Amino acid sequence: MRICSKLDLLAACLWAGAAVAAVAVSDSLLIRTALGAPMVFLVSGHTVLRAIGVRTGSALQHFVYAVGASLAAGIAGGFALNAAGSLTPLGWALWFWAVTAAAALVAAGRRDTPDLPAWPAPARVRLWQGAAFMLALLVATGAYALAVRDEAAYREFKYTAFWLLPSASGESGRITVGIRSAETQPQLFDLEITLDGQPFAIFRSLTIAPGETWAREIPVPVLATPQKADARLYRPEDNRLYRSVSTLVPHI
Amino acid sequence: MPAHFTAGTRINPLRAGIRFVSAVIGPDLRDGGADAPSQRANSGWIAVLCLTIATALLLVVAGHAAGRRGYDVAPLLFWSGVVLLVVPTSLRITWPMVARGERLFLLFLLAEALFYYKTVYSPTSFINHDEFLHWIAADDLMTARRLFLSNPLFPIGPTYPALEILTTAIVNLTGLPLFAAGTLLLAVLRGTFIGALFLFFESITGSPRISAIACLAYMGCSTFVLFESMFSYESLGIVLCVLAFAVEAASKDLVGRPRLKALGLIALLLASLAVTHHLSATFTATYFGALAALEALRRQGPLRIGARTAAGFTALLAIALPSLWVQARGIPLTGYLGPMVESGFDTLLGKILGAPTPRSEYPGAPDKALYMRLTTLLAILLLALGLATGFFRSLAMAAPSGARSGWRPIRDILKRRWRDSRLVLLALLAFGLPVSVAFRLTIAGWEIGNRMGTFVFIAVGLVVAVSIVHFWQGRTPRGWRRIAPAVALAVIVLGGVASSTINPIHGRYRVAADQASIEPMGIETARWAKEWLGAGNRFTSDRINRLLLASYGRQDVRVRIIEGVYSARIFEAETLGPDEFWALARSDIDFLMIDLRLTTAPPVLGFYFEPWQRQGTPLSGAELLKFNDIKGVTRIYDNGWIVIYDVRGLHENL
Structure with a gap:
């Protein structure tokens, strides 16, 4: 069943506003990454997609198109901010906020904005399977940490x-x-x-x-x-x- | 077709042979539909495969650690990790009765695991040659906060700044270091690429199973694991290219306003691609141009006029936008790509026609382990088999749905009757594989063959997948038909890993071997230059140290001493001749860096300075240290291997 709400547009605008606030006042890497990275990869593209009115048939299709549109919005932002002499953190935050807000307004004002595709049903995960996922994550992260440590420790030339x-x-x-x-x-x-x-x-x-x-x-x-x-x-x-x-x- | 023989029937061997070949390569689409009834993803399999892949990555990391120390066990650890990484997941993706969601999840898992595999070679910094070039450009953009800054090591780079724009946007918004931001971007691009490729194949075949197998076969491309995962503009270009293909293919049955909206998104993607990467934009223009031509040729189809108009408009955009960008920025694309393409074609033609081998071909291919070569060879043979058994079947899939028996689909296509021009185009494009392999057999044509592979494999993946599903496996395969094609695909992916680089294991320092020549001493010397000499001094050196000086050292490195005189000329002689001396004295070069490790072995890639200056013999210590005795030149830094000369005194003598 498709989702016929426009609440996602409001959520996108709020997210973009929060990203601007984080860039303006916070030095926290975690907060800025959590708010800023989705702006570059997903949120702006999602609203652009809704503004254009492209109908997507599945969640995968919507995500992939939204990433593509976000990348396009980011690239356009580079040229616009360069022309304005504002390739700065705040300049970038304001650009993504402006794109998101403008696209959300256009999408909200349209009568024929397509509904969002339905989310796929979540797979049933048993306890041992969840434990295996966590263990896999732990092993992969640990292996990366080992690689970093080994690279720093080993020197061929003295x-x-x-x-x-x-x-x-x-x-x-x-x-x-x-x-x-x-x-x-x-x-x-x-x-x-x-x-x-x-x-x-x-x-x-x-x-x-x-x-x-x-x-x-x-x-x-x-x-x-x-x-x-x-x-x-x-x-x-x-x-x-x-x-x-x-x-x-x-x-x- | 079952044959009934009686005791009196004589078997005509020629006719039987023709029938057999026809049955093998012919257009018969076995069992019609390719997919099993829809079912739920098996979380148990996914969990086990996640754990398997994590263990495999741990083995890969252990292999690198052993390789750095020169232990004999390194290849065993590393390659057992790679086999564990690729084989079980490939087998599961290729298995006939698997849910769409599960195949997709495993494809994402494998693609990201292969990206992890690429990243742990150098887990804290970029290390490949092209990555340095883009890293320097991104660093410049972060510092100056302006686009289009010149880059002497990569003159065309500043005119295609999309990758640097996106990376610095992430850095600015998140505060992450450049390497982390670039790696995050590449990881997202990897996932997006696989998602877009899957959607593209699914739109034109209607089968998640064929699409998943086609994506897996694409991973057998020699550029997938390393080249398309680098911090380099083609990594973004290929994603935008496949995204445009996916959106266009998904909109093929739309009419009116929905089609126009899809065109709007395609235009956005094509405009982004035009400023991202020249070759990806060129391939996209070729694809859409050929698609428009096929639509114009096509006789059948209820949406013919609309499809023709849309295809024509898309082709126009795909051709016009990159051309406008090249014109607007005055990009010397012909001068940049022309010599490479020309020498590649000349060498290949010379080889085919038996002309004498040019001097540039003599140094030979760098040494590669025999098992890696054999894996690559086996993968190519399997791909060839897949192409042979999948070509006519792929064309048959494009034929009108009523024409599915015998060779009738092919006759229909020859009469310009087909349902989907994309299938016809991709089947024809798959012929690019033998051409790209032929180019890769020459040194001058290697670059062309390598770049071609990235795009040609989109078509190869589809044809191989059609071959597996409609010939080798069928709908519900049993026995060897279930196992053998899956193993063959795993070998194809392993072939892609094996052919992606000369030596994927992080080993000891090697002379002029790009990433195998990057190690802490060179990096620390470049950092020393920044710390003690300041940034922005004019340096020249060999290819590797130039990269280190420009990136870690933030120096202004030069490939030429003055116009027309490459730096190799002043390094490659035991005495500095009058021409070289005056070139150096008249230049604005401040410092020379020499690396005595270059004297210990011939260059692995065949050159110390530039690819067109191939040299099979090592430089001598006398050649590099000749600056000790030149008046006006002082030796300001020495660490036993790397020496820096200050040549500013020469300029004062003029």
Whole structure:
């Protein structure tokens, strides 16, 4: 049996209004997602469908068409808001509210707005079946969580990054040297900096723990001609040159 | 047709052979109706299959974890998960006496499970090459809050911004991160696609069973699992395309105002498609154009004039809207697609005519496990069998209802008498499968064959489903007729999974292998660039590091140093020649990034920088490190594998 009420249009308008309010006043991800996502995927398209007056034969058909119409409304919104310079959260919320309200008004004013298709009868679910659904949901969610954890935990390459930059803060009389460890064990280094081949600064026995960043800004003389600064990283355990980087010191 | 032989009858082997072939491939629609009487969905089966799929996904995740660590057990875990994911659900969907609702639920379940399967390869970020391009565009849109921003890695992308518009709309409304918003959108698109495809098939065949099997056969397309699930414009384009088909097919028997209303919705979908994806819009225009032509050719039907007008108007919209968009934005579509199509056709024709193989074809196909190749091959053979036994039967379904015996339906169709032009068109379109497979056998034509598959499989799915229902299974099959076609469909879907990528298991780093080359060290180096150098510096590098720098690093990456000089030229020689030196000095490039891992193996996909610069041998360390000795160039970052050179000093020397 088809549903011949227009209460759905009122509900859609209220939903759109609630989404605008949530975007305007709330930072809650949960509330905004619960109200905002259906606006993009379903609610706006449902009212557009009712406004056009397309008759749908089944709940599946209505849902699929409503998603299609919602996507179309969203795409149109992108161009409209771009023209208005309002591609902002509130701009989007107002766009979907305007589309929903206008389409609902058109649909409510029509005499030949088709009835909604009947919902399919709910399937009878036994206790063990419900438990199996819940278990399946739990296993799938758990598996995803495992995948996220594994991706974050596993690193194929262990390395130490070493850099020398003119200046991180933009000041001309400074250079920045840095070390970042992505190793599994703490590493011990000696660091030597030269300016145009002349020894300029030395840092001995720097211990860098895994995940740690060590960085220093070092004042250097500013000359009329460019100078080249070199930094070398040594590993005291084998007295080997481990990394070497360089930069040009900005001149006057 | 039963034959009665007597002892004196001589059997003519030729005639018997012809009869046999005719019975196998002929247009006989066994048992008439395809569907069993309507019944309730079996919640028990659904519950068990949900649990099976969840277990399968857990095995897939375990397979990735083992693959990352290089354990030998990875393929066993992963592929047992895939088999468990695909086979039981496919068998149930194909089973003859199953309720419409149950088939639909299982189709949605399988489609979303395959999307989950794609997502857990990289569960917290986009990882495929094309996904990076759209991610960068969406990030730019979020930052600048303006459309049509330039994207050097993807020049045509900004003119088709629908995917980015919808994703950023979700981000703005919900506050979700971009990856979560994109994944949510893709999950909804997946479900909508399957729903629309089912409705489309159901409208033209009238059979939920054929429709469900056709949707399942579509999942055997090599692009379904990965390519159409990517954060990329074709994932939205194919959904809008199939939605337009579904709405049009459902309105085929409407007249007057209801038909006009359906046309209104189709126009909305076609307008959205025009700004979403060029190839999907082109295929949609081709489909509606061909449909209008068939309607014009058709002799029979009570609604002929109305149907012709509606088909003509729909075709006009489908052709005009994308053309207007291309004109309005000045999109260089021919320049973008032309070279790819031209070289693909040239290579395929050369192969057919026995011309010498071009140099670009030499690096050969990337290594793929033998069992994956065999599964794909078996799936193609099964599809070919399905096409052979389903083609004339699909045409017979379109014939007038009175003409269902022998070859009469085909004779009627040859006389331009058919009930539904969509069935005729789809049966003919299924011939695109062998063409797309042929293209996939060449390196230059692979892209064409891959893209073709997405659309051709809509027709292939239908023809294979008709073949299974009307020839292999019938209405109430018993014994092998019940099992074998269902197993064959499961193999077809497995073939789609196996052919979707070179190696679906997350393994160790591989050189120039797109997603297999994305790992934490490269990502952290790109993030370092953003943190210590700031965003928006002009960088150039190899294909993978360019993507990482543009996305994670928010850098302005360049494919060309200056007009006409691609970045590969400055990396691929042991010394920097005068032309390359001056090109670099005259350019506005700030930094070069080199990755010494490229020197450890030849590129898996055949190239380090751009697809048209194929290279079979590895780069050398001397080639990449030559910038150490160039005056004005400084080596500002080094992590043992990745080095960043500051080349701004070169510009001062000019």
